[in-house]
Structures are given as structure tokens and as C-alpha cells.
Amino acid sequence: MIVMVNGERREVPAEATVANLVEELSGPPRGVAVAIDGEVVPRGQWAATPLPEGARVEVVAAIQGGSH
Amino acid sequence: MAAQDTHLVIADRQFRSRLMLGTGGFRSHEALADALSTSGAEICTVALRRLDPSARGSILDVLQAASVQILPNTAGCFTARDAVITAQLAREAFETDWIKLEVIGDDRTLLPDAPELLVAAEQLIDEGFIVLPYTTDDPVLARRLEDLGCAAVMPLGSPIGSGMGIRNPYNISIMVERASVPVVLDAGVGTASDGALAMELGCDAVLAASAISRAEDPVAMARAIRLSVEAGWLARAAGRIPRRLYAEASTPEEGLPEFDEQPGAGMTPRGHA
Numbered sequence: 001m002i003v004m005v006n007g008e009r010r011e012v013p014a015e016a017t018v019a020n021l022v023e024e025l026s027g028p029p030r031g032v033a034v035a036i037d038g039e040v041v042p043r044g045q046w047a048a049t050p051l052p053e054g055a056r057v058e059v060v061a062a063i064q065g066g067s068h
Numbered sequence: 069m070a071a072q073d074t075h076l077v078i079a080d081r082q083f084r085s086r087l088m089l090g091t092g093g094f095r096s097h098e099a100l101a102d103a104l105s106t107s108g109a110e111i112c113t114v115a116l117r118r119l120d121p122s123a124r125g126s127i128l129d130v131l132q133a134a135s136v137q138i139l140p141n142t143a144g145c146f147t148a149r150d151a152v153i154t155a156q157l158a159r160e161a162f163e164t165d166w167i168k169l170e171v172i173g174d175d176r177t178l179l180p181d182a183p184e185l186l187v188a189a190e191q192l193i194d195e196g197f198i199v200l201p202y203t204t205d206d207p208v209l210a211r212r213l214e215d216l217g218c219a220a221v222m223p224l225g226s227p228i229g230s231g232m233g234i235r236n237p238y239n240i241s242i243m244v245e246r247a248s249v250p251v252v253l254d255a256g257v258g259t260a261s262d263g264a265l266a267m268e269l270g271c272d273a274v275l276a277a278s279a280i281s282r283a284e285d286p287v288a289m290a291r292a293i294r295l296s297v298e299a300g301w302l303a304r305a306a307g308r309i310p311r312r313l314y315a316e317a318s319t320p321e322e323g324l325p326e327f328d329e330q331p332g333a334g335m336t337p338r339g340h341a
Contacts, residue, residue: 006118025121031128032119033161040156058118060157062127064091064100065115065143 004056012051019046022059031062076273078250079198079219083110087297090277091127101130103280107290111137113168116157141168148188155192167192169201178228182209193217202254205239207246214249221247222254222275229278231258237269244270260296267300
């Protein structure tokens with residue numbers, strides 16, 4: 001199935017969860033957060049949250065940033 | 069208790085340092101770590117962006133090694149909605165309720181969008197965030213933000229990254245006089261004297277980012293601004309003399325010796341101070 005991850009199409013297994021996706025993208029998910037279709041998914045729910053087909057997923061992480 | 073012994077207190081947390089460091093613009097995590105250590109800062113801003121799987125190391129390693137309070141920001145958000153979602157993401161990513169709320173209204177000036185800022189601040193405070201809003205130097209807006217329950221206000225001295233210092237020191241003074249939450253001068257600091265002026269005006273702290281990270285020698289500038297913030301704080305506490313248009317002699321007039329005029333001598337005593 002296809003989901004949009006950070007603006008790019010990505011093929012994932014049908015039962016893939018948020019936890020699976022983060023693991024695949026980043027390894028140890030330190031300082032990472034996820035939103036699906038504009039709703040933040042709390043870390044504690046990643047393993048139990050399946051990726052909906054066609055979902056827009058944002059996976060973000062810390063970067064250096066002062067202002068803007 | 070001497071004023072210089074008191075700590076900066078934000079939302080019941082105490083800090084010895086009154087200099088906050090924005091982490092944007094450093095060439096590397098190592099450069100950031102060096103400047104951070106020299107700056108003595110105990111609060112550091114970080115931003116969130118789409119995960120870059122190829123990124124080397126994490127800024128979190130640097131900040132956690134230095135045991136600083138992480139202050140995530142909502143840099144790059146132009147609407148209250150985006151800022152709220154970014155804050156929620158930051159809470160998940162960094163496990164902190166602290167958020168430096170930035171809602172930008174214009175691409176070129178990066179000035180805050182006041183109506184959106186108020187909407188976002190109210191919602192985030194409802195959700196239990198410790199909100200430190202980046203705001204204009206408008207004392208009325210600062211008051212509104214404080215009334216909503218913001219933990220501090222962070223007025224700009226001049227536009228972000230401009231290095232133009234404090235363009236309206238009178239507004240900052242008025243803000244300081246009226247605020248009952250800490251006032252943190254944010255944006256516009258270009259060099260050490262700007263940090264000193266902010267503190268002399270009565271600000272509780274200064275945030276410096278580009279002034280340090282983009283200086284030719286960031287570590288040296290981190291030291292300079294650290295010392296200037298300390299100096300400004302001490303000077304404010306010491307109580308400066310009032311400004312006067314005319315001189316006021318520091319040496320008493322009393323007891324001044326008198327010299328007889330010698331006709332044709334051509335010399336008279338001058339200079340009293």
C-alpha cells in the first residue's frame with residue numbers, strides 16, 4: 001500500500017504501523033515525532049497505530065534552530 | 069539578597085545564566101557544543117524539520133550532554149494552526165511542555181503575526197504548554213500574552229538575524245516596567261553591547277542565536293555576549309546615574325584655592341572636574 005511520507009510516496013506493507021515506519025526511517029527514534037493527516041500520534045500509540053492507506057505522514061526530528 | 073545572586077525563574081524553574089542560546093546557524097554540532105559551553109547558556113532552542121535519514125548525529129546529543137533545558141520553537145510557522153501542531157510534535161519529540169512560540173506574519177521581515185500568535189498561545193496554554201512567545205516590542209501585545217498565561221514574553225529588539233540591536237529601547241523599558249513575567253530580549257542582537265543594553269533596560273534574559281553562530285569566531289563571541297549580559301545585569305542592579313544635558317562636577321567647588329590676578333600674566337585657572 002502507498003502512503004505519503006514527508007511529501008514522498010512510499011510503499012509499505014499492508015499492516016505497517018507508525019512504529020514500523022519510524023524504525024525503518026530513523027533507527028532509534030530519539031527526538032522524533034509523527035503526525036498523520038495533521039494529527040499528532042503520541043509515541044505511546046505508535047505500535048498500535050496502523051498507517052491508513054494514502055495517509056499523509058509527517059515524520060519530524062530535531063535540528064539546529066534559533067529563529068526561523 | 070544581592071540582586072546579582074538571584075536566579076532567572078521561568079515557570080518555577082531556576083537558571084543561573086541569563087543568556088539563552090539559539091542553536092541555528094552553527095557550522096556543525098561540534099561548533100555548537102563549543103559555543104554552548106563557553107556561553108554558559110542553560111536554555112537552548114531547537115527546531116523540528118522533516119526527518120533526514122542521512123543526518124549525522126543528533127543535536128539532542130549535544131544538548132543532553134550539556135544538561136540544558138531544551139526549548140523547542142515553532143520557527144517557520146505562519147498560522148496558529150501550524151504552530152499548534154508543531155508544538156504538539158515538539159512535545160512528543162523532546163518530552164517537554166516548553167515551547168518558544170513563533171508565528172511569523174511576513175517572509176521578509178519575519179515579524180510576528182499578532183492575531184495568530186494570540187490564538188496559538190491561548191490554545192497551547194489550554195493544552196498545558198509552558199509558552200514563551202516571540203513577540204513584537206509592543207507593550208500592549210506583551211500584556212495580552214501575559215494575561216493569557218504565557219510564562220515569559222520574548223520581544224524582538226529588531227528583526228531576526230538582522231543584528232540591528234534594540235531599535236526601540238523605550239518600548240522595551242515600558243514592557244519591563246509593566247510585565248510580571250520574565251522579559252527575554254529575543255532577535256536582533258548583533259554584538260555584545262546589545263546584550264548589555266537589553267539587561268540595562270531591565271530585561272531578565274537575552275536570547276542570542278545568529279550573533280554567536282554566524283560570528284567569525286563563535287566561541288569568542290559567545291564569551292563576549294555572556295560577559296555583556298552579566299555586565300548589563302550588574303549595572304541594572306547597581307542603579308545607573310540619571311542622564312543630564314549639562315555637566316555635573318564630580319569634584320567639590322568648596323575649598324578651591326584662589327589665585328590673585330597678576331595683571332598681564334595671561335593665565336587663569338580652568339577646569340573644575
